[in-house]
Amino acid sequence: MEDPVLDTSPALRKAFACLRDKVQHNKNRKVWRPPPPPHNVTQPLARADARSSFEGDWRSATDPKDCVKWLAHPFDEDDVHRALSKPYPVHIQRPNLPDYYSDLYSSKDIRAYLASGQCQYSYNVDVVRYDGSKRMSYNMNDPGPRPGSAPGTPAKLGRVWKRFEKEGCSVRILHPQQHCDKLWALMSRLETAFGCCVGCNAYLTPPGSQGFAPHYDDIDAFILQLEGRKRWSLYVDPNNLLPLHNRADFDRASLPAPCMEVVLGPGDLLILPRGTIHEGRSLPDTHSLHITLSANQGCSWAALLQAALPGALQEAAQRTLALRRPMGPDFRRLGCHTALGWYASASYSHRAASHIQGEWELPGLLERRLRRMFKHFTDALWAHIHIAAEEQWEGFMAERLPQYPPLPRPGSVPHTKLHPGSRLSPVAQPGALRFTRPEPGVIRxxxxxxxxxxxxxxGEAAQEGAGTAGTALDFELRQAGVLAKALLRKDPEAHSVAEIQAMCKGHTEGGEVLQVLQALVAAGLLRVLDPGAQPVTRACSALRVLIASR
Known part of the structure; x- marks a missing residue:
């Protein structure tokens, strides 16, 4: 039975006809939706390193990018970035080079570290076992069979090794770069190459065992097989590529079929882009030792924009009157609530029908108004993207590993007073320092x-207590040319003070150049090579230099 009111009200019928047309128009509009992932976006890739021998390694690399090439050969840096961005897992086999990574770390190193008495449960070592349904932790020296945890308790070698050999527990060493110089040296260069902090954990698994449930991480992982063999099963959800947060402990029954199953042998490498669900189990006849290098945690375009947006919006609001105006009645008309409210409460009159029609036109008007406001916002956004990038660089420098081999700390060697013949050489490896502009007129x-x-x-809490992390030096912006000539030279030859003064002639006076160079020597960024340099008798108080611990 037709509604008599609808049948006898031409104005209302006209209004609803217009409403129907508007709805159909909105359905036909091109609304942006994320494209479906290509069918092969997560297709794993297997490559073989056909070499039977190799000359040189990461220690002989002068460019940090060569360390990435050594790590993932035959992939280069661009190939690695492409795999991490697509994303797709990569398995690199080295059947002829089982010792490719063997000198980085070993089970003997783990035993020595445990025997040192410096290894604490939960902070430096985890003893775990996965029984197929849940992970159990045995971070305690209690010999009982029940799982438990005593964080901070020094781990006893005998107890940990009994758990490993007799009870099928895996041993995870956290941050071995803190006590292994080889990992420190490699990871410091990889951090320079990747432009982000690189983490590391070592995993020692007894034969036929598994320590961790299927999970995915919020980092890109490089799994280096050092000893024994381990079978890996990889799963990928095409609707959740490159997630921004990790997820632990999947139920295996809820997972799809593996996209790759592979056995890693000594010298092999497995690259897992962020979000790749993975689980590994050692083979029945051998233990397994691998290290996982992690990179790009929190490094995404979304993270950069998230850091830039608040400042850009604040600046746009300060500059644009339209953004500061009150929203008024227009705000109440946004969303579907208003349209439904009119339908529920309006009397069937020509006036009510016109309002119903008007409500559907209003979002379009607001959209055009907001688009004009967005123009002011995006103009401010470009500058704040650079600001956010510089803040991320400063944060990275504060958290990264120190350079290897270690350098003498400022103040640990006698200061020298420079003269025109003093020969200077920068001590920072390529990419180990960065210039930023924290405020107008200042170069840092x-x-x-x-x-x-x-x-x-x-993490940040430990860095706050370090007291020596992330040194920053501020100079006048007009002194940037001197800094570039002194610190960013590509030629390996040392230059005298007089030569650097000649390079800067025309934009910086010789005396000011000398002051900047003296400050860089005092901060430990330049090394004085000539043995005849004279001791410093006074500080360079005329130079505006700030050394701030981050």
Missing amino acids: VVHGLFNDRATHAR
């Missing part, structure tokens, strides 16, 4: 050359 040199290795990868 940020670096992590003297960071505390013992607090690496422990």
Whole structure:
């Protein structure tokens, strides 16, 4: 039976006809939706390193990018970035080079570390076992069979090794770069190459065992097989590629079929982009030792924009009157609530029908108004993207590993007074320092050359207590040319003070150049090579230099 009111009210019928047309128009509009993932976006890739021998390794690399090439050969840096961005897992086999990674870390190193008495449960070591349904932790020296945890308790070698050999527990060493110089040296260069902090854990698994449930991480993982063999099963959800947060302990029954199953042997590498669900189990006849290098945690375009947006919006609001105006009645008309309210409460009159029609037109008017406001917002956004990037660089320099081999700390060697013949050489490896502009008229040199290795990868709380992390030096912006000539030279030859003064002639006076160079020597960024340099008798108080511990 038709509604008599609808049948006898031409105005209302006209209004609802217009409403129907508007709804159909909105359905036909091109609304942006994320494209479906290509069918092969997560297709795993297997490559074989056909070499039977190799000359040189990461120690002989002068460019940090060569360390990435050594790590993932035959992939280069661009290939690695492509795999992490697509994303797709990569398995690199080295059947002829089982010792490719063997000198980085070993089970003997783990035993020595446990025997040192410096290894604490939960902070430096985890003893775990996965029974197929849940992970159990045995971070305690109690010999009982029940799982438990005593964080901070020094781990006893005998107890940990009994859990490993007799009870099928895996041993995870956290942050081995803090006590292993080889990992420190490699990871410091990889951090420079990737432009982000690189983490590391070592996993020792007894034969036929599994320590962790299927899970995915919020980092890109490089799994280096050092000893024994381990079978890996990889799963990918095409609707959740590159997630921003990790997830632990999947129920295996809820997972799809593996996209890759592979056995890693000594010398093999497995690259897992962020979000790849993975689980590994050692083979029945051999133990397994691998290290996982992690990169790109929190490094995404979304993270950069998230850091830039608040400042950009604040600046746009300060500059644009339209953004500061009160929203008024227009705000109440946004969303579907208003339209439904009119339908529920309006009398069937020509006036009510016109309001119903008007409500559907209003969002379009607001959209055009907001688009004009967005123009002011995006103009401010470009500058704040650079500001956010510089803040991220400063944060990275504060948290990264110090350079290897370690450098003498400022103040640990006698200061020298420079003269025109003093020959200077920069001490920072390529990419180990960065220039930023924290405020107008100021150029800042940020670096992590003297960071505390013992607090690496422990988070902000540990960094706050380090007291030596992330040194920053502020100079006048007009002195930027001197800094570039002194610190960013590509030629390996040392230059005298007089030569640097000649390079800067025309934009910086010779006396000011000398002051800047003296400050860089005092901060430990330049090394004086000539043995005849004279001791410093007074500080360079005329130079505006700030050394701030981050």
